[in-house]
Amino acid sequence: xxxxxxxxxxxxxxxxxxxxxxxxxxxxxxxxxxxxxxxxxxxxxxxxxxxxxxxxxxxxxxxxxxxxxxxxxxxxxxxxxxxxxxxxxxxxxxxxxxxxxxxxxxxxxxxxxxxxxxxxxxxxxxxxxxxxxxxxxxxxxxxxxxxxxxxxxxxxxxxxxxxxxxxxxxxxxxxxxxxxxxxxxxxxxxxxxxxxxxxxxxxxxxxxxxxxxxxxxxxxxxxxxxxxxxxxxxxxxxxxxxxxxxxxxxxxxxxxxxxxxxxxxxxxxxxxxxxxxxxxxxxxxxxxxxxxxxxxxxxxxxxxxxxxxxxxxxxxxxxxxxxxxxxxxxxxxxxxxxxxxxxxxxxxxxxxxxxxxxxxxxxxxxxxxxxxxxxxxxxxxxxxxxxxxxxxxxxxxxxxxxxxxxxxxxxxxxxxxxxxxxxxxxxxxxxxxxxxxxxxxxxxxxxxxxxxxxxxxxxxxxxxxxxxxxxxxxxxxxxx
Numbered sequence: 001x002x003x004x005x006x007x008x009x010x011x012x013x014x015x016x017x018x019x020x021x022x023x024x025x026x027x028x029x030x031x032x033x034x035x036x037x038x039x040x041x042x043x044x045x046x047x048x049x050x051x052x053x054x055x056x057x058x059x060x061x062x063x064x065x066x067x068x069x070x071x072x073x074x075x076x077x078x079x080x081x082x083x084x085x086x087x088x089x090x091x092x093x094x095x096x097x098x099x100x101x102x103x104x105x106x107x108x109x110x111x112x113x114x115x116x117x118x119x120x121x122x123x124x125x126x127x128x129x130x131x132x133x134x135x136x137x138x139x140x141x142x143x144x145x146x147x148x149x150x151x152x153x154x155x156x157x158x159x160x161x162x163x164x165x166x167x168x169x170x171x172x173x174x175x176x177x178x179x180x181x182x183x184x185x186x187x188x189x190x191x192x193x194x195x196x197x198x199x200x201x202x203x204x205x206x207x208x209x210x211x212x213x214x215x216x217x218x219x220x221x222x223x224x225x226x227x228x229x230x231x232x233x234x235x236x237x238x239x240x241x242x243x244x245x246x247x248x249x250x251x252x253x254x255x256x257x258x259x260x261x262x263x264x265x266x267x268x269x270x271x272x273x274x275x276x277x278x279x280x281x282x283x284x285x286x287x288x289x290x291x292x293x294x295x296x297x298x299x300x301x302x303x304x305x306x307x308x309x310x311x312x313x314x315x316x317x318x319x320x321x322x323x324x325x326x327x328x329x330x331x332x333x334x335x336x337x338x339x340x341x342x343x344x345x346x347x348x349x350x351x352x353x354x355x356x357x358x359x360x361x362x363x364x365x366x367x368x369x370x371x372x373x374x375x376x377x378x379x380x381x382x383x384x385x386x387x388x389x390x391x392x393x394x395x396x397x398x399x400x401x402x403x404x405x406x407x408x409x410x411x412x413x414x415x416x417x418x419x420x421x422x423x424x425x426x427x428x429x430x431x432x433x434x435x436x437x438x439x440x441x442x443x444x445x446x447x448x449x450x451x452x453x454x455x456x457x458x459x460x461x462x463x464x465x466x467x468x469x470x471x472x473x474x475x476x477x478x479x480x
């Protein structure tokens with residue numbers, strides 16, 4: 001597998017015709033409305049995309065409406081919408097509306113919440129998003145391969161009152177494992193890889209393309225929505241010469257704050273909204289660097305300042321706080337408390353630990369079975385009928401979950417149908433009033449989260465490193 005540093009070298013030789021790139025990016029960013037009242041019609045089908053850059057072979061992908069990522073779905077907070085998904089693949093599919101608090105029947109988990117969409121058939125998702133913010137949609141059937149071949153897109157739920165910025169920009173980030181001929185590499189579901197960090201790719205795209213630069217103007221204020229649509233890649237982004245301010249995480253507003261150490265930590269499936277006051281010099285370029293993996297840093301793109309004079313001499317005099325969403329506050333005094341322990345995976349010394357404890361030789365999961373467990377139980381695949389819940393909550397109860405990562409690997413843990421308040425990490429209070437639906441856990445971390453179990457149904461809780469999910473790091477929580 002190529003490293004990120006190899007990707008950086010190749011991108012410089014691949015990128016040409018910047019004006020053409022800008023034109024294609026503009027065309028791709030347009031949402032695709034269709035003949036669906038208050039909604040969209042989105043078709044999942046094979047197509048080709050220029051993932052390796054202009055002048056290189058196109059890549060065969062699976063995509064929504066012929067683009068990677070799929071069309072941006074623009075919704076309005078509190079207004080009903082209908083999205084028709086048509087399946088033109090040769091296998092079953094579904095769509096999960098990641099982070100949106102919606103009815104259980106619309107959650108898109110095959111077998112658990114809906115029958116899969118068969119080839120040639122369609123399914124209508126009806127939802128009324130209660131929260132404004134940045135969300136995304138992706139396949140939840142054969143999810144490791146379908147997401148890995150391109151079936152994903154962003155959802156922007158607009159606030160009722162516009163936010164005071166000059167531009168609202170979306171960066172949908174993803175990585176791909178490409179061969180030298182720009183084909184998507186085979187090998188989905190490699191069991192050894194599943195027991196470690198998952199399928200990390202060797203090419204990174206921004207809105208479906210290798211990005212040389214992103215145009216900005218001095219003095220403007222930008223709301224930048226970052227979405228990590230990768231299968232497994234964790235990102236730590238630094239904006240050279242700039243001070244991004246985090247205003248929302250996973251679509252939920254937080255107290256505005258600068259990231260620790262200036263790095264935006266973005267696990268798979270996470271979203272972060274930042275405000276950037278463009279205080280650089282006209283004509284200059286400033287790198288955006290991802291340096292999460294030791295010794296494998298690369299630059300994702302550059303902020304390219306035009307030659308125009310600054311839009312304003314001083315930062316815009318407007319508050320950074322976003323209006324709060326209507327997530328109910330949990331009652332921490334009366335909340336019921338539970339512990340969920342993440343287990344398994346490859347450990348030090350070539351051994352693995354899982355449901356049965358230590359297994360010499362590291363062969364757990366190598367034959368296609370479970371490599372991970374939660375509280376000693378493994379659920380493999382993408383969801384199916386008859387999945388028994390690990391915990392059942394009475395509707396309306398406040399719940400505190402203690403998530404304990406006993407493994408040697410990072411896990412972005414995603415809870416369907418709810419957002420939770422992140423209370424503590426390793427016993428230290430988490431500041432800035434952070435609500436999330438996907439919490440990134442480092443090895444040996446313990447994270448406490450709290451929520452009100454107000455959305456009835458059977459909801460998945462799983463790791464969003466997709467190799468980890470399909471090989472056991474998944475459970476169901478029931479709200480009755």
